[in-house]
Amino acid sequence: MVIAAVDIGSKCEYLHGVAHHFVDGYDTNKIRMWEREHLRLFEFNISHTHCLHFLRIFQFMTHDLMAEKNLQGAWTLMKALGCLAMAHLRLPSSNHLSSRPLSPVWHSRCSTNAESLPLQSLLFCCIFITSNLSICRLRSRSWSTVKVERQGDVAVLKIDIPNVKENVLGEALSGDLNEAFNKLENDDSVKGIVLMSGKPNSFVAGADITMLSKAKDVADAQRMSSEGQKQFARLADSKKPIVAAIMGSCLGGGLELAMACHYRIAVNDKKTQLGLPEIDRTRPLLERVTSAVTNNRVVLDNVVLKMARDKVMKLTKGNYPAPLKILEVVREGIVGGPAKGYAMESQYFGELAKTTQSAALIGLFNGSTDCKKNKYGEGRPVKEIAVVGAGLMGAGIANVTIDKGIRSVLLDVNQSGLERGQNQILTHLSTAVKRKRLSLLEKERIVTNLEATTDYSRMKNADIVIEAVFEDLSLKHKVVKQIESIVRPECIVATNTSALPIADIAKASARPENVIGMHYFSPVEKMQLLEIITHEGTSKQTIATAAQLGLKQGKLVVVVKVGLDVAEHVAHFLSGALGARVGGGNPQIYTDLVAAGMKGRKSNKGFYNYGDGKKGSKKANEEALKIIKKYRVAAPADVSSVEDQQIRVLCRFINEAMYCLQEGVISQPSDGDIASVFGVGFPPFWGGPFRFVDLYGAEKLVTKMDKYSRAYNREQFAPAQILQDYAKSGKKFY
């Protein structure tokens, strides 16, 4: 159900799925009926990619005008679906407009409806603006973030925050908007208002996160929320028609702003992205629709909300508090009326803004934003890469490169391996076509960038060669030498290793300054993280070029600086020299599993029997369980509560992260957090190991570790020095 997914993210993909579910789901007929009764308004075309394209916007607008009296209802339905109408507004000239088949309808209807005449000029005004025709400016006025231009009796409000790429809804903007709006509201010569962005590709990208973090306490955050509600309500209640003209990102608070307007038109373009508000800021959107769907509270509580709640629990396992609160707010809005609903919303908003989850997620947002920036300088341009080894990783790397328009040569020594890799890429792209994320044409143009071959000489034009062959030092040496014998001298040789020290690999190289580690995570298509690992000899330009490629591939880039000492350290880590710190388990269990032919997906059985790949055919492997049982050790009872079990596993990972910071492998805590969340799946609601220590308390963690070290091997649980220091001083990483 809709409600459930509202919180999962502001990503339009979810929105798509949800809206689809809503329309095609069990209550389709009811919605349709409701629609028919009230409006006969929508022609849904929820089949497009990231944003929902309502291609027949002109019809929509005409109907919308006709249905002036029902507008409020229409608005509510749209809000519930999280959808906006999307305009097909690429009009080269006004002639074109009049040649549209719909225009006669438009004119006849408008002319019979005296009330909508100012609106007509208003909408035309929008069209002129979006089609970049010159506007005759009569008067204009500007604030620092908002400009007002006038065309006839229509005022055009342009949001343009200076010196940033994206508009965000912060204090300055909302203040300016408020002022500008006050002025227009009281100006009788203004008959209608158009709200749009002065930036080409950003309407409003959402609320300003820093504003949120600045909230001192719960009451402060609550105040922010209710002020926002009031502002939006004023827009919505305005007697003058307001049209939001959207192009570019319209996310979260930005979408709410657009929703608060009376009409929305948008440019039908991929860059136009609509996304529901984040977890914390969802107004009781559903009240009216839900009541239209079911007026019966028993049904509401036991069917609609229960379904939603179940879905939320299934997806979040209760680790995110917001979705459940949203459901409460929705219920309150329906049962107790909008006023109570809004009050409850801002109350919960205040509370949620100050949860640990909120802090963790905001931290992650900031950290990942940081990782999307190029901090490493200008690299050399990369026009073509080569990937050696067409395994899961190799093909994945090629995949995320060709779809960014960079030619990639995918190489493998044997034909069948190459075919497998090729198929992986093509299947992945075909799935995207099936799900309408790509058009067939886009897919094929991406495929054109791929050259799969067993002929190594084809890599000769590459700017970067990434090798993703088996993790074996002598093999890597051989491959590096082979690559260098073919490519141009300035070509970078990157190795996708997760275990071998780059310095060791670079030993085989004639040009070690061009050797770097690019550690992707499997599956490359999905995992956002890229660790760039340097050795002492790696040149700055090599780092910059590799980072640039990573960023182009859409990855969060973390550069890990590994000096010789640390390389040594990693090597020892692998050879088991770290001993007890990584000990505790019995590796014999894997030897036994492998000996029994249970090699995981490769052999179709491991811990699981993978079956025929159909849903539900993956089952726990009884034989593997027997092997596990053989090595089972009894856990000491006093460290085996659920929390202890969790912390026991977690603390050793966290401890290693501490060592990384202590030894300079990573340069800042946020790198470690991003790497942990996006690379190895550290729970996002804890924000990563460093954030976890802050939130959980270093001292408390050290105490726990002491307790475990008494029950187990002392060295396994010895806290890193840095952790002990933080525990003693009470200092925080953030």
Next chain:
Amino acid sequence: MLRAAQPLQNVRQASSAVKRTGKNVVLVEAVRTPFLLAGTAYKDMMAVDLQKEALRALMKRTQLSHDKVNHIICGTVIQECRTSNIAREAALLAGFPDKVPCHTVTLACISSNVAVADAIGMIKSDYADAVIAGGVEFMSDVPIRYNRKARKAMLGLQKAKDAGSKLKIAGEIAKNLLSPELPAIAEFSSGETMGHSADRLAAAFKVSRKEQDEFAIRSHTKAQEAAKAGKLKDIEPVFIEGKKAQTVKEDNGIRVGTIEKLSSLKPAFIKPHGTITAANASFLTDGASACLVASEEWALANGYKPLAYLREYQFVAQDPKDQLLLSPAYAIPRVLEKAGLSVKDISVFEIHEAFAGQVLANLNAMDSEEFCQKWMKRSKVGRLDMNKINAWGGSLSIGHPFGATGVRLLAHTAHRLKEEGGQYGVIAACAAGGHGVGMLVEAYGK
């Protein structure tokens, strides 16, 4: 006049024996997908996919930047109506910029010869420097339509107002639902199928069943030898994605049978006394081809060593009933005449093998004084040396995707000239409607 006055810089006159005008046009490279029996590995694709593969393969092999291509022309016969300008759709899918104009041509089995001829014209007229000509045929899927009555009723449905007439129309549609209309296999003008006509042609020129079967076996044997020796260099593998992903690397229609086996087959068209059987006729094939045709200056300036010169072409047309497949007999002498060459000057013949009987009938016709006098008002052309004809197999064995065969013939001719050290090669092919083509190819740099 102005142009004629300009010296042809860097352009070698390959042979002074041949008079010619305008720029030298060369074949830079020619590729094709493996040709497969319809309903085999390609069966889930579309024609546009195959053409796209051929275009992509050509670009990969030549390593040419897409924006250097001035125009793309593809030939096809049975059109998928969703991609009626298949050249454009395939080019877009193959990654060509949308600024490259593309058009599709059709002339039955010589469609891609038309594409090549158009390309030559474009270059000679200074409209373009580099043109891709190709073609595709996809027999694994053909447009099968509702019959005319059903179509008429469907179109009428929109106009029907009341329930009664709607119901009547619905009944009409239902009645005709199960008798679909297949793509025509008979000549529209004569109503005769091509096989039937070929059988009559073979009989008229006294080609025996045995000769036909032997010629078919020869075609398969030659093709098999050439494939084994790696001579079919125009083939580029096609990767097919999916659960059973595979790379198709070779033609799958080559099958050398025994004379006993072949002679045991029943006639396919004229029963029971006809001589054309499934084994001595070409089979339904999926496949696509593409070649890069350019002016010699352009090719050299861009670092290519062309495969061959494209010298002359001549399209001909005859009575679509009695001489439906006899056009090679007309086209070969005419194209030679045009170039001032005789049969003896030609070292390579690539004659399209629609039916074994058809090829042999054409050879007999050219060697017949009576025929040449009566129909061409000339003395007989003479018998072509069998060793020069289709030495690497032909449409009988390799397959015959209608729209793609022309470029395949061209590739064979060019590669054979190189391999055999000959100077001139002639392509000849027949096509529905009584059409035919002859093309003169000259070895490059000989």
